[in-house]
Amino acid sequence: xxxxxxxxxxxxxxxxxxxxxxxxxxxxxxxxxxxxxxxxxxxxxxxxxxxxxxxxxxxxxxxxxxxxxxxxxxxxxxxxxxxxxxxxxxxxxxxxxxxxxxxxxxxxxxxxxxxxxxxxxxxxxxxxxxxxxxxxxxxxxxxxxxxxxxxxxxxxxxxxxxxxxxxxxxxxxxxxxxxxxxxxxxxxxxxxxxxxxxxxxxxxxxxxxxxxxxxxxxxxxxxxxxxxxxxxxxxxxxxxxxxxxxxxxxxxxxxxxxxxxxxxxxxxxxxxxxxxxxxxxxx
Amino acid sequence: xxxxxxxxxxxxxxxxxxxxxxxxxxxxxxxxxxxxxxxxxxxxxxxxxxxxxxxxxxxxxxxxxxxxxxxxxxxxxxxxxxxxxxxxxxxxxxxxxxxxxxxxxxxxxxxxxxxxxxxxxxxxxxxxxxxxxxxxxxxxxxxxxxxxxxxxxxxxxxxxxxxxxxxxxxxxxxxxxxxxxxxxxxxxxxxxxxxxxxxxxxxxxxxxxxxxxxxxxxxxxxxxxxxxxxxxxxxxxxxxxxxxxxxxxxxxxxxxxxxxxxxxxxxxxxxxxxxxxxxxxxxxxxxxxxxxxxxxxxxxxxxxxxxxxxxxxxxxxxxxxxxxxxxxxxxxxxxxxxxxxxxxxxxxxxxxxxxxxxxxxxxxxxxxxxxxxxxxxxxxxxxxxxxxxxxxxxxxxxxxxxxxxxxxxxxxxxxxxxxxxxxxxxxxxxxxxxxxxxxxxxxxxxxxxxxxxxxxxxxxxxxxxxxxxxxxxxxxxxxxxxxxxxxxxxxxxxxxxxxxxxxxxxxxxxxxxxxxxxxxxxxxxxxxxxxxxxxxxxxxxxxxxxxxxxxxxxxxxxxxxxxxxxxxxxxxxxxxxx
Numbered sequence: 018x019x020x021x022x023x024x025x026x027x028x029x030x031x032x033x034x035x036x037x038x039x040x041x042x043x044x045x046x047x048x049x050x051x052x053x054x055x056x057x058x059x060x061x062x063x064x065x066x067x068x069x070x071x072x073x074x075x076x077x078x079x080x081x082x083x084x085x086x087x088x089x090x091x092x093x094x095x096x097x098x099x100x101x102x103x104x105x106x107x108x109x110x111x112x113x114x115x116x117x118x119x120x121x122x123x124x125x126x127x128x129x130x131x132x133x134x135x136x137x138x139x140x141x142x143x144x145x146x147x148x149x150x151x152x153x154x155x156x157x158x159x160x161x162x163x164x165x166x167x168x169x170x171x172x173x174x175x176x177x178x179x180x181x182x183x184x185x186x187x188x189x190x191x192x193x194x195x196x197x198x199x200x201x202x203x204x205x206x207x208x209x210x211x212x213x214x215x216x217x218x219x220x221x222x223x224x225x226x227x228x229x230x231x232x233x234x235x236x237x238x239x240x241x242x243x244x245x246x247x248x249x250x251x252x253x254x255x256x257x258x259x260x261x262x263x264x265x266x267x268x269x270x271x272x273x274x275x276x277x278x279x280x281x282x283x284x285x286x287x288x289x290x291x292x293x294x295x296x297x298x299x300x
Numbered sequence: 301x302x303x304x305x306x307x308x309x310x311x312x313x314x315x316x317x318x319x320x321x322x323x324x325x326x327x328x329x330x331x332x333x334x335x336x337x338x339x340x341x342x343x344x345x346x347x348x349x350x351x352x353x354x355x356x357x358x359x360x361x362x363x364x365x366x367x368x369x370x371x372x373x374x375x376x377x378x379x380x381x382x383x384x385x386x387x388x389x390x391x392x393x394x395x396x397x398x399x400x401x402x403x404x405x406x407x408x409x410x411x412x413x414x415x416x417x418x419x420x421x422x423x424x425x426x427x428x429x430x431x432x433x434x435x436x437x438x439x440x441x442x443x444x445x446x447x448x449x450x451x452x453x454x455x456x457x458x459x460x461x462x463x464x465x466x467x468x469x470x471x472x473x474x475x476x477x478x479x480x481x482x483x484x485x486x487x488x489x490x491x492x493x494x495x496x497x498x499x500x501x502x503x504x505x506x507x508x509x510x511x512x513x514x515x516x517x518x519x520x521x522x523x524x525x526x527x528x529x530x531x532x533x534x535x536x537x538x539x540x541x542x543x544x545x546x547x548x549x550x551x552x553x554x555x556x557x558x559x560x561x562x563x564x565x566x567x568x569x570x571x572x573x574x575x576x577x578x579x580x581x582x583x584x585x586x587x588x589x590x591x592x593x594x595x596x597x598x599x600x601x602x603x604x605x606x607x608x609x610x611x612x613x614x615x616x617x618x619x620x621x622x623x624x625x626x627x628x629x630x631x632x633x634x635x636x637x638x639x640x641x642x643x644x645x646x647x648x649x650x651x652x653x654x655x656x657x658x659x660x661x662x663x664x665x666x667x668x669x670x671x672x673x674x675x676x677x678x679x680x681x682x683x684x685x686x687x688x689x690x691x692x693x694x695x696x697x698x699x700x701x702x703x704x705x706x707x708x709x710x711x712x713x714x715x716x717x718x719x720x721x722x723x724x725x726x727x728x729x730x731x732x733x734x735x736x737x738x739x740x741x742x743x744x745x746x747x748x749x750x751x752x753x754x755x756x757x758x759x760x761x762x763x764x765x766x767x768x769x770x771x772x773x774x775x776x777x778x779x780x781x782x783x784x785x786x787x788x789x790x791x792x793x794x795x796x797x798x799x800x801x802x803x804x805x806x807x808x809x810x811x812x813x814x815x816x817x818x819x820x821x822x823x824x825x826x827x828x829x830x831x832x833x834x835x836x837x838x839x840x841x842x843x844x845x846x847x848x849x850x851x852x853x854x855x856x857x858x859x860x861x862x863x864x865x866x867x868x869x870x871x872x873x874x875x876x877x878x
Contacts, residue, residue, distance in 0.1 A: 055414055102598075106598040108598070110413070110414060111357065111413060111414060112597050112598075112601060114414060114417070115548065115549075115552060115593065115597050116594050116597050116598065118545060118548075118549075118590075118593075119590040119591065119593040119594035119597070120590075120594065121590075122586055122587065122589075122590035123587045123590045123591060123594075125586075126583045126584065126586050126587035126590070127587065129583045130583050130584070130587075237540075237541045240421070240541075241421060241422060241425045244418050244421070245422070248415075248418065277433075279429070279432060279433045280429065280433055282425055282428075282429045283426055283429045283430070286422040286425050286426045286429075287426065289418075289419075289422050290419060290422055290423075290426070293408075293411060293415060293418075293419050294404060294405065294408055294411070
């Protein structure tokens with residue numbers, strides 16, 4: 018049995034890793050739950066955001082938060098552009114999975130074309146900074162990412178819950194025809210949401226650039242875990258996505274600490290399979 | 301030559317030509333290039349058996365492929381079994397894995413569509429983790445370079461080429477046979493509307509399991525052969541996202557519902573990927589393939605092969621199929637029996653929809669089931685047809701107890717029904733919709749006989765000229781009559797009609813009433829749910845009035861409708877003001 022400190026440290030790093038899962042799951046959960054689009058390209062966008070942050074930082078010495086300021090609006094527009102294509106061709110829930118897979122592969126190829134398949138690491142002065150809480154170390158950057166995820170999840174929840182646009186989106190997701198009869202302009206709101214979802218991918222990307230080592234194939238490593246998080250958290254449920262991210266993060270890192278690191282991937286998928294079989298009505 | 305003969309001859313010629321090519325001494329490069337294409341053809345075609353035909357998109361095909369690879373790798377290296385002997389084992393193990401997953405997953409109704417896809421994706425990751433962390437692999441990978449390869453041809457690549465060719469041809473032949481069999485018809489129906497398929501008599505659970513096992517088994521054999529081809533098996537390569545995603549792309553590109561579609565798609569994609577091998581070119585090639593995929597899905601959502609066939613038929617009009625119309629008017633298949641419900645209860649959460657309903661319908665009798673909205677009429681039909689299970693009580697047809705039987709068995713015993721809102725199979729023509737019911741109903745006809753007989757039922761319901769129309773081309777009145785034709789085609793002993801008249805105009809109602817009288821004349825027991833009182837009074841021998849799940853009156857139509865309780869339920873209580 019590992020020591021309490023080790024377990025505590027595992028919980029802390031699990032929570033922080035879970036924050037990134039939650040951040041990635043947030044945009045995916047919104048577009049799946051409210052627009053009925055399963056967006057595999059979301060992961061590719063996040064990675065593209067990470068590489069752009071890396072490029073701006075290493076080649077042009079642009080600070081990451083400035084890079085984020087540029088990436089977020091650019092991705093917002095990109096997300097709306099994708100949505101224009103989807104609506105033009107009347108993409109359904111299922112074909113969206115195939116089309117966005119194609120988009121993800123193209124983005125992956127572009128990334129590999131520009132940055133090659135080699136690992137990239139964005140070295141910053143503060144990359145290794147951490148705060149000491151009692152016997153535990155909390156890396157500053159990952160904590161910032163986790164806090165950002167929490168703030169975004171809360172803000173998105175409030176937006177969906179209280180604002181007119183949020184209510185209109187939820188109404189359209191439930192019954193587009195009836196919502197339209199009550200004067201909801203679903204098209205406009207759908208564009209807005211697609212933009213927001215892509216912008217979240219950009220935010221996640223910046224943090225990923227700062228925290229982890231980059232490789233093009235990283236896209237596929239996230240797919241399984243983040244989908245598990247989205248489903249466990251419940252579709253279009255921002256707080257749920259965050260909590261599920263934290264849950265999966267902690268259970269993975271506890272498995273790493275207590276059993277062995279190699280078995281960690283099994284955790285999220287086992288939880289996903291159990292939830293799908295036991296409570297399929299969650300989705 | 302019949303279509304079946306042409307396909308068999310085509311596959312034979314292709315097999316002999318490609319097989320002969322190898323014996324004539326094809327350069328090794330071409331052998332391995334073609335082997336890769338054969339392998340993808342087998343994988344994509346096997347994937348489509350469940351995912352294309354029945355619409356259960358699986359992202360777990362790589363798991364079965366990988367199970368086959370590791371079976372062969374383990375058995376040949378650790379146990380020293382001969383390579384060829386491991387292939388059937390690989391197939392059986394992968395099939396068992398597929399059937400095992402299916403046996404759990406197919407019982408959960410909500411796990412269809414994209415949820416099934418994600419679940420199968422997870423299966424691949426789980427299997428990869430298990431293989432990586434146990435003695436099956438353990439991390440370093442498995443070398444098969446020392447495993448002897450039987451010499452079917454002079455070169456090792458020639459042997460693998462022949463094995464790949466044989467598997468690809470066998471898989472495509474199987475896909476053709478299944479597509480034109482009872483199993484295929486049932487799978488197509490599952491794709492369009494699984495609940496209705498079950499109610500029409502398709503044994504959906506066992507068909508899905510068979511398709512899943514077959515699909516996984518073929519992938520397992522393909523994996524076994526591929527283990528020898530790569531001769532070094534690693535978890536990272538085996539269980540990568542490539543296999544599950546490429547088979548989806550290939551099948552969708554070619555047309556996943558067509559038996560030849562996946563093979564065409566596999567050839568196009570595998571060949572074009574090979575053109576871009578090596579370094580940065582491969583990256584561009586992958587992007588180009590992905591771009592083509594996007595275009596195809598957006599522009600030809602049904603796939604290349606169906607689109608090409610449609611164009612060909614438009615260019616050279618297809619001669620209409622000649623039907624050998626059975627001159628006899630269709631008659632019920634089995635001796636007439638009565639349907640009895642005894643004290644049937646059913647609740648949904650806190651709502652008690654049926655509280656001990658008892659009624660019976662004799663052969664040749666029309667019993668009207670009336671009552672206000674929400675009184676439990678449709679629920680009763682759903683319980684009798686097996687869509688819902690009864691909480692208590694039983695439903696009996698002649699000597700057979702129907703309660704707790706799966707819906708397809710009930711349909712097979714001769715109970716058929718219509719749906720309040722017509723639910724035809726969207727990709728089936730009107731004729732095929734009816735033929736499906738004749739294939740899986742009480743008569744158990746072969747698909748060929750069923751199509752001939754379906755014609756009669758379409759004529760009987762006045763839809764003869766609409767036989768080739770797809771459901772979305774029919775208007776409401778035609779779709780209602782299609783429901784009726786489908787219900788009759790199984791040659792039922794009991795027919796449950798759920799508001800067949802609603803939404804029809806007076807002339808159409810008169811026609812439908814005549815039809816129902818004729819059905820009764822054949823000795824069929826009819827349970828007739830209807831709001832339209834005029835038709836109820838005209839048609840029914842007896843009426844059962846339901847309110848809040850309880851029978852409040854029975855008797856002749858006029859008698860029952862005048863009962864004090866019934867008037868009260870429909871019009872409210874008369875209050876005398878003192």
